[in-house]
Amino acid sequence: MRSRIIAWLGMLVVSGVPLLAHHSAVAEYDLEKPVKMSGTVTRVEWSNPHIWFYVDVKNPDGTITNWGFSGGAPGVLQRRGISRTAMKPGDVVKVEGFRAKDGSTNGSGNTVTFEDGRRVFTAMEGFQQK
Amino acid sequence: MKMRLIASLIVAPVILAAALAVPHAQRGAPAAARGFPRTAEGKPDFSGMWDNPKPASGPMRGPATVFDRGKFPRFKPGGEAFYEPRTGDPRHDEPRAFCMPSGFPSAFLGPYPVQMVQNSKYLVMTTEFMRVTRIIPLDGRPHQTDIEPTYYGDSVGRWEGDTLVIDTTQFKRWSLDDNYYGNPKEYRMHSDAFHTIERLTRTDLNTIKYDFTVDDPKIFTAAWTENWEFKLHPEWEKTGLYEMVCNENNRCPGGKCEKP
Numbered sequence: 001m002r003s004r005i006i007a008w009l010g011m012l013v014v015s016g017v018p019l020l021a022h023h024s025a026v027a028e029y030d031l032e033k034p035v036k037m038s039g040t041v042t043r044v045e046w047s048n049p050h051i052w053f054y055v056d057v058k059n060p061d062g063t064i065t066n067w068g069f070s071g072g073a074p075g076v077l078q079r080r081g082i083s084r085t086a087m088k089p090g091d092v093v094k095v096e097g098f099r100a101k102d103g104s105t106n107g108s109g110n111t112v113t114f115e116d117g118r119r120v121f122t123a124m125e126g127f128q129q130k
Numbered sequence: 131m132k133m134r135l136i137a138s139l140i141v142a143p144v145i146l147a148a149a150l151a152v153p154h155a156q157r158g159a160p161a162a163a164r165g166f167p168r169t170a171e172g173k174p175d176f177s178g179m180w181d182n183p184k185p186a187s188g189p190m191r192g193p194a195t196v197f198d199r200g201k202f203p204r205f206k207p208g209g210e211a212f213y214e215p216r217t218g219d220p221r222h223d224e225p226r227a228f229c230m231p232s233g234f235p236s237a238f239l240g241p242y243p244v245q246m247v248q249n250s251k252y253l254v255m256t257t258e259f260m261r262v263t264r265i266i267p268l269d270g271r272p273h274q275t276d277i278e279p280t281y282y283g284d285s286v287g288r289w290e291g292d293t294l295v296i297d298t299t300q301f302k303r304w305s306l307d308d309n310y311y312g313n314p315k316e317y318r319m320h321s322d323a324f325h326t327i328e329r330l331t332r333t334d335l336n337t338i339k340y341d342f343t344v345d346d347p348k349i350f351t352a353a354w355t356e357n358w359e360f361k362l363h364p365e366w367e368k369t370g371l372y373e374m375v376c377n378e379n380n381r382c383p384g385g386k387c388e389k390p
Contacts, residue, residue, distance in 0.1 A: 027224035028385040043390075047379035049229070054390060068390055070382065075258055075372025076242070101385030 028070075029108045033099040041091045042066060046074050046084040051122065053087055053109060055095060069095055069109025071122030086120050087112060166335045169250060174292050174332040176246045176253060179366040182239055183340045183358040192311030195239040197344065199312070201354045209349035212306075214317045220384030223317055225305075228383045229376035233281040233304040235326065235342065237262045240308065243363065245371050253287060253294065258371040266296055273299055279322055296328040321348035336362040 039057035279302035345353035
């Protein structure tokens with residue numbers, strides 16, 4: 001079952017099907033500033049209007065920055081087989097998305113890749129169309 | 131004769147059982163109209179979980195269903211203001227980022243389920259998106275008068291045979307649809323003379339033909355109609371609509387993020 005869900009999520013990524021949040025993504029994120037970083041999940045907020053997850057990312061100078069990433073609406077994700085347990089604190093992940101317009105350490109978390117290569121598509125609307 | 135009598139004795143209970151298996155309201159309905167539920171009054175029952183309305187044919191132009199610019203009639207003089215440019219101010223360009231309402235029909239056109247519940251007096255349509263609910267009286271009453279314009283308008287329903295016609299007026303000027311992905315520079319708005327006519331016809335168990343007419347006499351020289359359809363998703367009955375409270379954790383309204 002789990003492998004089916006992952007395969008299906010992979011298809012979503014390939015097919016570019018967007019997941020809608022409560023507004024257009026370009027209102028909050030700068031599509032000219034993609035981010036791609038790895039770290040350890042510290043917290044997951046399974047809340048509306050988007051899920052948020054937080055990742056401790058190690059900087060080049062050795063310090064740690066806690067980044068926040070938003071995803072789709074919880075209901076949309078659940079209906080597509082992504083539950084609140086898809087990602088847990090302690091998971092090591094690579095996140096790809098776009099930085100918040102205010103330049104803060106927040107962004108959209110489009111795609112999450114786990115250490116074993118599994119991918120979870122948590123994106124908001126439209127990012128796949130760029 | 132004896133054989134005929136025996137055959138009748140065998141066939142009659144079968145016919146009777148078949149008749150009892152057909153709900154009372156469907157008896158006498160044309161054969162083509164059977165295959166979907168009807169109310170006690172014999173009207174099509176739209177109750178169920180439906181995907182958001184989509185074009186019956188042709189490509190989607192983004193994650194939300196939007197109006198087809200190719201169908202728009204000529205503008206009236208000054209009607210071009212409909213295409214209000216985006217200004218870069220998110221409060222103007224995307225009020226939903228601040229949990230302001232989408233309004234009708236935009237709220238019902240995003241990729242969220244729509245649950246319909248119907249009885250003889252009302253059709254209730256709720257979209258998961260912000261849990262917006264329309265309660266549409268079906269008794270053919272006229273529109274209310276002297277009311278304040280609203281984001282979702284005043285809707286009244288009437289039956290034309292098996293087609294439910296919903297007429298909605300008295301909107302405030304607001305977003306027409308979510309066309310960010312069709313043209314990110316455009317912000318389509320309707321006027322306060324916006325008037326919509328929805329025609330719902332259930333064509334089979336899984337489909338509602340949904341013809342959506344826009345009549346905005348302050349902007350366009352004529353009305354135009356989109357041909358959309360709802361598709362039934364009984365598998366969504368198990369969970370129903372999920373909650374969606376916009377203000378729960380809207381951390382980055384307009385791109386300015388709050389600290390977690």
